[in-house]
Amino acid sequence: MLPIAAALLAYAGSLGGGFVFDDYKVFVDRPLLVKGDWWEAAFGTWHMPLANRPLVCATFALQPTFGLPLATAYRIGNLALHIVCALLVLGVV
Numbered sequence: 001m002l003p004i005a006a007a008l009l010a011y012a013g014s015l016g017g018g019f020v021f022d023d024y025k026v027f028v029d030r031p032l033l034v035k036g037d038w039w040e041a042a043f044g045t046w047h048m049p050l051a052n053r054p055l056v057c058a059t060f061a062l063q064p065t066f067g068l069p070l071a072t073a074y075r076i077g078n079l080a081l082h083i084v085c086a087l088l089v090l091g092v093v
Contacts, residue, residue, distance in 0.1 A: 003086040011079045019071050026050055026060075027070060033060045034070065 019027055026048055027034060032041040033050075038061035042054040050057050059081075060074065 003090055004083055007079060007083045007086060011075065011082075015072055015075050015079075017071065017075075023071070027074075033057060036061045038062075 026041075032038070032044070038054070038057040041048065041050060041061070042052065042057040044051075050060070059077070
């Protein structure tokens with residue numbers, strides 16, 4: 001339970017914010033991932049921060065929003081992935 005509590009505590013203040021830095025290029029200026037077109041986002045002709053990273057683009061495209069603001073939904077998905085990875089590392093150690 002300690003890794004889960006630590007992750008929730010670390011992310012508690014960041015869930016309500018908007019997009020920052022290169023997120024505008026990925027989700028706002030060219031919202032391919034929001035539309036679910038992860039293949040074009042990963043391998044398209046337009047260069048973006050997630051170019052040539054198909055697994056990352058696929059996970060972003062598959063994250064449902066559940067009626068949440070888009071930035072919050074992606075942060076919750078990121079938090080879930082971090083918690084799963086922390087538990088896997090704990091299991092291996």
